[in-house]
Amino acid sequence: MSLNQAQRYEIRALNAAKIPPKNIALQLKVHKSTIYRELNRGGGRQHYDPVKSQERADLLAATSHLHYDYDEDDWKIVDGKIKEDYSPEQVNGRAKLDGMGVPSVATIYRHVNKDEDLKKHLRHGKKPYRKRGEKKDKRGQIVGRVPIEERPAIVDEKSRVGDIEIDLINSADHDANLLTINDRMTNYSLIRYLPTKNAKDLKRTLVRALKDFEKTFEVKILTITSDNGKEFACHAEIAKAMKADYYFANPYHSWERGANENMNGLIRQYLPKKESFKGISPRKVRWIQDKLNNRPRKRLDFMTPLEYIYTQVITTNLSRVSDENPPNNKARDCLLLHVSMVLL
CATH class of the missing domain: 1.10.10 (Arc Repressor Mutant, subunit A)
Structure with missing residues (x-):
């Protein structure tokens, strides 16, 4: 639905009064997704500008009928x-x-x-491209799913620990799976073996892994984002157990979970697609996980995820110690070793 200029000024006033987007939508009698999109496109909740938003809408309306003729x-x-x-x-x-x-x-x-x-040059040459929001998508049948458009804009900034992406990697013969988990900010990775794609088994394994992550780093899981696989059907129970918000990426839009897709690609260096990993040992899974967490990343200025999460979180926790008992290098090294060994 298109918004007019008066509605955009009303959105700014209600947003400034800290009215939730869902309530703004009710007041303006539009869908809540319309308000979320409008705020995100107009500068975010903190910097929403109705003038610039209206100018953008006018420009799109004026040029929408123009089609360039490519030679x-x-x-x-x-x-x-x-x-x-x-x-x-x-x-x-x-x-x-x-x-x-x-x-x-x-x-x-x-x-x-x-x-x-x-x-032949497309990564998924046999898979058809689907436009976002296509109604006849067979993977969009999870009850109560919350679309990624409603996820807070701050998640895209990768500026805080606790925004998680998850996925499932299938074995060559579809006889085993790996649950892959990564923190968007630090690229820290967790990998868990799953013999089946049963949603309840996945829920138990994921919640256990995330609670270990929270306990080890003394952080809070804030958001979880996955694709639309039926294995994530217990998303509401996962969100309740972690006291976090759960969102679903759009079907066939893997770039909306780009960090996780990159993680899966790195795992395939050790477990190629044509290789079955049924019955893989916990030791091998842990070895791959450690490889990823000790691999320098360009996005982290070539620090490893383990080093980066240490500097972002553990140093903060150590700084809470009073000045009378400042943390020494030995304590720091012991804590870092503890971090690398606890998350099984």
Whole structure:
């Protein structure tokens, strides 16, 4: 639903009065997702600007009927990038960065799907591209799911410990699974073996792992984000047990859990897709987990996730010790060793 200028000023007033978005939606008689999107697009809850938001809406309305006619040279550029294994989104984003006119992501997908040679260069060539919010999506049948659009904007900033992403990796013969868990800010990883995809078994394993994480680092799990697999059907029970908010990414939008997808790719370095890991030993799972947590990351200025979470959380906890008993290096080293060994 489109909002008008008067409604946008009303949103600013109600937001400034700290009225929850859901209540703002009720007052304006619009869906709550409309308000969440409007606030996110207009600068977030703390910096929402109705003037800029209205200007953006006016510009979109004025140009929505305009369609650029791409010529053969434009498509040659697109085809060249696809053959370099760029995704349609990467082609689109890179072209915009370089100041070039470029088809939309959906248009590029339609173009690629007409050419079998180009389709081979997509990471998931056999999987159809689905537009966000497509109604006939068979994976969107989880009761009570809360969409990622309603997740607080601060989660995207990766500025706090406790925003978690989770997923399940399947064994080659679909006879075993690995539950993968990562903290968005620190890239700290947890891996747990699951013999089945049973939702209740996953719930128990996940809650146990997250509670261990909270206890070890003295932090609070704030949000959990997963895909729409039926194995996450017990999401409400997980959220209640952890006293956290649970959100679902959109189907076929794996980039909305980018950190977790990257983690899964790193795990595949040790457990290739064609390899069965049924009956894998806890020691091997722990070894892979330690490999990931002691691997330098460019995003962390080449610190390891273990080092980074230590500097972000453990140092804060140690600083609570009174000045009369400052933490020494030996205490710090013992604590760091404890961190690396506790999370089984």
